[in-house]
Amino acid sequence: MLRFLWEGISFQMLLIFLVVFLLVIADYMTHRKPKHFPPSPFAFPFLGHIHLMNFSNPQNAIQKINEKCGDIFSIRMGNVTFVTVNGLRLVKEVLVTQGENFIDRPQMPLAEIFSKAGLICSNGHLWKQQRRFTLTTLRNFGLGKRSLEERIQEECRYLVDVFRDEQGNPFNPHFKINNAVSNIICSVTFGNRFDYHDEKFQKLLQLMEEMATLQGKVMSQLYNAFPSIIKFLPGPHHTIFKNLRLLKSFVEEIINKHKEDWNPSESRDFIDSYLQKIAKDNDNGTFQEENLVACVLDLLFAGTETTSTTIRWGLLYMAAYPEIQARVQAEIDSVIKQGRQPVLEDRNNMPYTNAVIHEVQRKGNIIPFNAPRETVKDTVVDGFLLPKGTIMLTNLTSVMFDKNEWETPETFNPEHFLKDGQFCKRESFVPFSLGKRACLGEALARSELFLFFTALLQKFTFHVPPDTTLNLDFKLGITLSPQPYKICAVPR
Numbered sequence: 344m345l346r347f348l349w350e351g352i353s354f355q356m357l358l359i360f361l362v363v364f365l366l367v368i369a370d371y372m373t374h375r376k377p378k379h380f381p382p383s384p385f386a387f388p389f390l391g392h393i394h395l396m397n398f399s400n401p402q403n404a405i406q407k408i409n410e411k412c413g414d415i416f417s418i419r420m421g422n423v424t425f426v427t428v429n430g431l432r433l434v435k436e437v438l439v440t441q442g443e444n445f446i447d448r449p450q451m452p453l454a455e456i457f458s459k460a461g462l463i464c465s466n467g468h469l470w471k472q473q474r475r476f477t478l479t480t481l482r483n484f485g486l487g488k489r490s491l492e493e494r495i496q497e498e499c500r501y502l503v504d505v506f507r508d509e510q511g512n513p514f515n516p517h518f519k520i521n522n523a524v525s526n527i528i529c530s531v532t533f534g535n536r537f538d539y540h541d542e543k544f545q546k547l548l549q550l551m552e553e554m555a556t557l558q559g560k561v562m563s564q565l566y567n568a569f570p571s572i573i574k575f576l577p578g579p580h581h582t583i584f585k586n587l588r589l590l591k592s593f594v595e596e597i598i599n600k601h602k603e604d605w606n607p608s609e610s611r612d613f614i615d616s617y618l619q620k621i622a623k624d625n626d627n628g629t630f631q632e633e634n635l636v637a638c639v640l641d642l643l644f645a646g647t648e649t650t651s652t653t654i655r656w657g658l659l660y661m662a663a664y665p666e667i668q669a670r671v672q673a674e675i676d677s678v679i680k681q682g683r684q685p686v687l688e689d690r691n692n693m694p695y696t697n698a699v700i701h702e703v704q705r706k707g708n709i710i711p712f713n714a715p716r717e718t719v720k721d722t723v724v725d726g727f728l729l730p731k732g733t734i735m736l737t738n739l740t741s742v743m744f745d746k747n748e749w750e751t752p753e754t755f756n757p758e759h760f761l762k763d764g765q766f767c768k769r770e771s772f773v774p775f776s777l778g779k780r781a782c783l784g785e786a787l788a789r790s791e792l793f794l795f796f797t798a799l800l801q802k803f804t805f806h807v808p809p810d811t812t813l814n815l816d817f818k819l820g821i822t823l824s825p826q827p828y829k830i831c832a833v834p835r
């Protein structure tokens with residue numbers, strides 16, 4: 344009897360062992376590295392390098408691997424393998440010198456929120472057409488009856504008013520800044536801005552904010568690694584997709600309204616221009632309503648979260664470094680004074696303020712690994728072979744915090760961008776990325792950052808609330824943003 348039991352168990356164990364062994368072999372075969380592929384640390388079967396990941400500070404984890412493996416290496420998170428390049432030389436090689444070979448976006452499970460249509464996640468001919476059309480249309484609206492500069496200046500006045508309403512008491516500026524920044528892209532795409540008390544729009548901003556925050560959760564990151572398992576578990580990824588559906592129906596409602604009162608001979612905004620393009624599309628259907636919805640969502644999302652997060656870092660740094668804030672205000676008082684609003688031309692005469700804004704962007708480092716790219720064909724980088732379809736992370740952190748490029752990389756130091764009192768550009772300043780697929784909204788973002796930042800510092804001094812210690816740690820989401828904070832905007 345015992346002998347039978349023993350034989351039974353050992354047979355079952357043998358079977359389990361065999362199945363596990365076969366699974367490990369299958370995993371090895373599936374994820375076997377091609378010849379001359381970049382090196383990687385030891386990986387566990389199925390899990391890959393998940394044990395090396397620090398989910399609350401992935402930059403640190405990547406830096407450690409960089410120190411061990413060199414400037415180009417591969418890492419595997421579950422089923423997804425990335426190649427990471429570090430340092431200006433290789434980041435430029437990938438984004439600029441051989442940029443055409445890395446122009447695509449991979450179709451990652453969570454990136455589905457941006458869909459394969461539109462601007463951010465589309466590829467090939469479709470992407471080229473949407474990008475060209477959007478850039479031209481944004482430029483046209485910038486040159487139109489009301490320039491983008493005027494729209495931003497108008498919004499600065501609204502933002503200053505709601506900050507003044509707080510009467511110097513501690514408040515969280517997050518959604519006021521979000522609303523102001525979002526209004527710029529809304530005024531270009533929908534033709535109107537939204538009041539800061541508009542409940543429906545506030546709800547929309549909250550949905551976007553929640554999506555941005557949830558993207559940083561461990562479960563969301565695991566969803567990217569093991570989508571077929573994690574999709575059956577409860578977690579933030581479900582909320583992300585639910586919010587997206589709500590945002591989509593908000594945009595569709597606005598597009599339908601535009602269609603109702605559309606006048607083909609006049610274009611009020613981006614949506615009107617796109618509807619015109621659909622009407623006379625002679626480009627094999629690249630311009631369709633599905634793409635219009637996706638482009639508007641992309642502009643709204645990319646144009647709100649990034650710039651708003653940067654301004655929030657800016658105010659936080661000003662409260663943390665009062666002597667730097669005082670120097671910015673002294674420059675404002677000498678160049679603009681109190682009598683008029685800042686204009687973009689002032690930037691040329693304000694090297695210190697310009698340097699501070701650049702340093703906010705460098706130190707804020709809001710998109711630490713850039714948006715992912717994918718090789719469109721087999722490509723050799725630094726002697727390593729990257730087959731077609733390889734997912735690439737260009738580590739912007741490794742460039743903007745490089746000890747060999749920056750005098751004091753870990754310190755908030757506007758002197759990084761000053762030489763003999765004049766503003767000086769730095770090649771290693773890359774928050775908008777580089778090359779043909781770099782940020783589409785860079786010019787708009789730079790205008791917004793300068794005008795909002797100077798308008799606020801012209802009218803207020805920012806202080807840490809009494810009995811509060813400022814926290815300069817980041818919160819990981821789709822961007823690295825400040826932890827929620829309250830601040831006092833004391834009128835000047």
Ligand code: HEM
Nearest residue numbers: 462463645646649650714774775776780781782783784788
């Ligand atoms: C401080 C503000 C901003 C930062 C730091 C930033 C940064 C970036 C980065 C790093 C990328 C990825 C580029 C690449 O793959 O090489 C990107 C893409 C993009 N950004 Fe921005 N961005 C900002 C503001 C804006 C604004 C205001 C808009 C709105 C017009 C915008 C629209 C886009 C779009 C549509 C893409 C996708 C481009 C493509 O795939 O062709 N961004 N941005």
